[in-house]
Amino acid sequence: MWKWFSKAFSQPCLESDVSTIRLVDDCIIIHRPNSDEPLRFWWDDIVEIQTYKIDLLIYDDICLAFQAAGWWHEISERDIGFSQLTKAMHDRFPSIDPQWYFTVMHPAFEPNQRTLWKGH
Numbered sequence: 001m002w003k004w005f006s007k008a009f010s011q012p013c014l015e016s017d018v019s020t021i022r023l024v025d026d027c028i029i030i031h032r033p034n035s036d037e038p039l040r041f042w043w044d045d046i047v048e049i050q051t052y053k054i055d056l057l058i059y060d061d062i063c064l065a066f067q068a069a070g071w072w073h074e075i076s077e078r079d080i081g082f083s084q085l086t087k088a089m090h091d092r093f094p095s096i097d098p099q100w101y102f103t104v105m106h107p108a109f110e111p112n113q114r115t116l117w118k119g120h
Contacts, residue, residue, distance in 0.1 A: 049067075055110075
């Protein structure tokens with residue numbers, strides 16, 4: 001049983017679950033698996049940024065959620081381009097605590113949802 005469990009959860013995520021994030025000028029472009037059309041939203045349209053964790057049994061997945069143009073756009077740390085997005089987020093919203101990632105990380109396996117930034 002342990003061999004099956006270990007093998008089943010040895011990969012952090014399935015490749016088909018991973019999105020690709022691109023930053024082009026003032027636009028965030030998300031290429032989702034199984035979708036022909038990329039999702040686009042602009043930095044200037046963001047009205048709120050949240051962070052939280054998802055408990056995946058063996059590890060936590062830290063996520064960001066951006067509210068823009070009436071929709072919430074969720075991005076996982078597993079997504080390609082997540083670190084570039086977080087750097088750009090800090091550049092655009094310097095009031096966000098630089099330690100937000102570590103704050104939401106602990107304690108483990110708790111959602112730790114927080115508002116990182118909210119417009120007026």
